[in-house]
Amino acid sequence: MENFGDQVRQLRKDKDWTLTKLAAMLDMDSANLSKIETGKRSFDEKKLPIFCKIFSLDLEKMKTELLSEKFANKVYAENVDEEVFHLAEQKVKYLIKNDKH
Numbered sequence: 001m002e003n004f005g006d007q008v009r010q011l012r013k014d015k016d017w018t019l020t021k022l023a024a025m026l027d028m029d030s031a032n033l034s035k036i037e038t039g040k041r042s043f044d045e046k047k048l049p050i051f052c053k054i055f056s057l058d059l060e061k062m063k064t065e066l067l068s069e070k071f072a073n074k075v076y077a078e079n080v081d082e083e084v085f086h087l088a089e090q091k092v093k094y095l096i097k098n099d100k101h
Contacts, residue, residue: 004069009037011055025054042070 002010012022019037023030026047035041043051043066052059075084 003039004043004066005037005039007065008033008043008051012037015055022054026050042073 012019015022019030019033023033026033027050028044028047032041036043045063045066048062048066049059051057052062
């Protein structure tokens, strides 16, 4: 399974673009883009619409990819057990039912 940064790198390389070129298109520093590609920095969700437009990607699918990675990184960093997932699922269902978000 690839992380989001791996996907960014592969998409960039498929176009034969440099870090500098893609970073300029995303209005970001190439050093930050490099950190995203290596998993040392999170991708800024505000940049996702332009990123998806550049690569003709589905925005909702990529939002899901990015959010799931942020969630996984948080879970990993906190070293949580399976009960957290169960409780989080119940809370999401409650929020949806009561439309409180």
